[in-house]
Structure formats: C-alpha cells, structure tokens
Amino acid sequence: MSSIRYSVIVPAFRENGNIRALVTRIFGALAQVNSPVNPAEVEVIIVDDNSRDGSVETVEGLRREGYNVRIIVRTTERGLSSAVVRGFREAQGDSMLCMDADLQHPPEYVPAMLASMSPTKQFALGTRYAAGVEIDEGWPLYRRVISSGARMLALPLTSASDPMSGFFGIRKETFLKARNLNSDGFKIALDLLVKCAIPGDAIAEVPFSFGVRAEGESKLTGKVMIRYLEQLAELYWYSFSSLIVFAAILLFVVFVLLARSVLSSYGGLDGKAQSKY
Numbered sequence: 001m002s003s004i005r006y007s008v009i010v011p012a013f014r015e016n017g018n019i020r021a022l023v024t025r026i027f028g029a030l031a032q033v034n035s036p037v038n039p040a041e042v043e044v045i046i047v048d049d050n051s052r053d054g055s056v057e058t059v060e061g062l063r064r065e066g067y068n069v070r071i072i073v074r075t076t077e078r079g080l081s082s083a084v085v086r087g088f089r090e091a092q093g094d095s096m097l098c099m100d101a102d103l104q105h106p107p108e109y110v111p112a113m114l115a116s117m118s119p120t121k122q123f124a125l126g127t128r129y130a131a132g133v134e135i136d137e138g139w140p141l142y143r144r145v146i147s148s149g150a151r152m153l154a155l156p157l158t159s160a161s162d163p164m165s166g167f168f169g170i171r172k173e174t175f176l177k178a179r180n181l182n183s184d185g186f187k188i189a190l191d192l193l194v195k196c197a198i199p200g201d202a203i204a205e206v207p208f209s210f211g212v213r214a215e216g217e218s219k220l221t222g223k224v225m226i227r228y229l230e231q232l233a234e235l236y237w238y239s240f241s242s243l244i245v246f247a248a249i250l251l252f253v254v255f256v257l258l259a260r261s262v263l264s265s266y267g268g269l270d271g272k273a274q275s276k277y
C-alpha cells in the first residue's frame with residue numbers, strides 16, 4: 001500500500017528556472033519540526049506541456065537527490081486547467097494541492113494548506129483577501145484591477161473569498177464526483193467549487209501573502225481573460241439555468257399580458273370596437 005497521503009500538483013510551462021527552488025523549499029518547509037505533515041507522505045507532481053527547457057533534467061536531478069518529485073510531460077494537450085486535472089487524476093494522495101511553479105504561492109504555506117484538508121473540510125483555499133495578509137507591492141495595478149473585477153463577477157457563484165486563487169486543495173473523493181469540468185479554463189478552483197457544489201463551511205481558507213513571479217513570464221493574456229468570461233457564462237448557466245429559464249418565461253408572460261392590455265385599451269382586442277370595421 002502506498003504511504004503517500006498528500007499530493008502537490010504543479011502545472012508548469014517553461015518553468016525550469018523555478019522548479020529546483022520550488023521543490024527544495026516545499027520539502028524544506030515540510031521538514032520543519034513544527035510541520036503538521038510528514039514529508040515522507042508527500043509527493044510532488046509537475047505537469048509540464050512539453051516545455052523542452054530542461055525541466056525534465058532538473059526533476060531527474062532532484063529525484064536522484066531523494067526528493068519525491070516526478071514530471072508528466074504532455075505532448076498532445078495544452079492548458080492550465082487540463083494540466084491540473086491530469087495531475088489530480090495521477091495523484092496518489094487523498095489530499096491534493098495545486099500551486100503555481102513560479103513561487104508566487106510561497107512553498108512555506110504548503111504544510112498548512114495540506115493539513116487544513118479533512119473529511120469535513122473538503123476544499124482548501126489559499127486566500128489573498130484576508131486580514132493580515134498582503135499582495136506584493138510589485139504586483140502590477142492592472143492585475144489587481146482585473147483580479148478584483150473577476151472576483152466580483154464570481155460572487156453569485158460561491159461564498160469563497162478568493163475563487164480566482166490558483167493556490168487551492170481538494171480531497172480526492174470530492175474531486176472524483178466532479179462532472180463536466182471546463183478543461184479550457186484558467187480558473188480551475190472556481191470550476192471545482194461550483195461543479196462539486198462545495199458549501200462555504202467545507203472550505204478551509206488559509207490566508208497567504210501573494211508574491212511576485214520569481215523567474216519567467218505570466219501566461220495571462222487577453223485570450224485567457226476572454227476565456228474567463230466564457231467560463232463565467234457557462235458557470236452561471238450551470239448554476240442558475242432553471243432560474244434563468246423561469247425568469248425568461250415570466251418576462252414573456254408579463255410581456256404578453258402587457259401587450260394585450262395595451263391593445264385592448266386601443267380597442268384592438270375589444271369585440272365591439274372591432275365590429276365597427
């Protein structure tokens with residue numbers, strides 16, 4: 001039987017410059033005396049989209065040094081959400097964590113994030129919007145504005161404080177219940193929160209201070225933002241389709257009644273008035 005209870009999934013595209021620091025800092029944090037999680041029970045899975053930047057060699061080197069890390073290289077698929085889903089499917093742990101490779105999600109929070117999941121807390125959410133934590137001053141203003149706008153648009157869908165966060169965890173039993181996941185999206189946490197119908201009291205929120213990317217570039221483009229709006233539309237339909245259909249029928253009925261009363265007040269539907277002609 002596997003001794004692995006926890007899996008850390010890292011979607012990565014051209015992140016070779018960050019992988020060594022990421023993996024050594026994760027296991028360094030787990031090895032601290034006050035860590036609530038035993039490092040021997042943790043695996044790290046990097047899901048790389050054929051970056052061909054030396055990431056595979058870096059992971060092989062780390063394995064030789066004794067770190068429990070492996071890399072899945074996808075050659076026919078691309079995209080952040082589908083990479084995370086692939087990692088969750090391959091994970092051996094019951095508690096699974098997703099984090100960025102670029103060190104914006106500080107590895108020192110990994111033990112607390114992993115330990116926060118339990119049978120009653122099926123979802124762990126690294127939140128940037130809580131008292132006592134801050135977003136690095138170097139994070140550009142336009143990203144803060146986009147993030148706040150995106151967060152507001154998601155408010156009707158979940159009570160989670162930071163559903164845009166890419167630093168989150170889910171228990172395997174809940175993940176396996178998810179249907180119709182949107183593999184094209186960038187916001188897999190939001191998709192899982194909605195499609196697994198995670199109630200607010202099943203979410204363990206872990207405040208963390210969001211850093212700036214260590215190496216390489218963000219993959220957030222205009223196309224990604226448009227995809228987010230498409231994803232939101234899909235989630236609104238998923239969550240509120242019966243309400244939307246009901247409202248549409250109601251509007252139609254009100255419109256017909258109004259039209260009838262307007263027509264009859266002009267004599268259009270009145271039997272006597274019509275007989276004049």
Ligand SMILES: Nc1nc2c(ncn2[C@@H]2O[C@H](COP(=O)(O)OP(=O)(O)O[C@H]3O[C@H](CO)[C@@H](O)[C@H](O)[C@@H]3O)[C@@H](O)[C@H]2O)c(=O)[nH]1
Binds near residue numbers: 013014078099
């Ligand atoms: N395998 C794979 N990984 C990808 C891809 N696109 C991005 N990644 C990886 O996914 C992580 C996040 O990508 P970034 O490009 O660094 O995203 P970001 O703009 O910093 O956005 C992050 O912060 C947002 C909060 O503002 C999060 O919402 C978002 O999920 C992500 O965590 C990084 O490890 C990156 O290498 C892809 O197509 N394939």
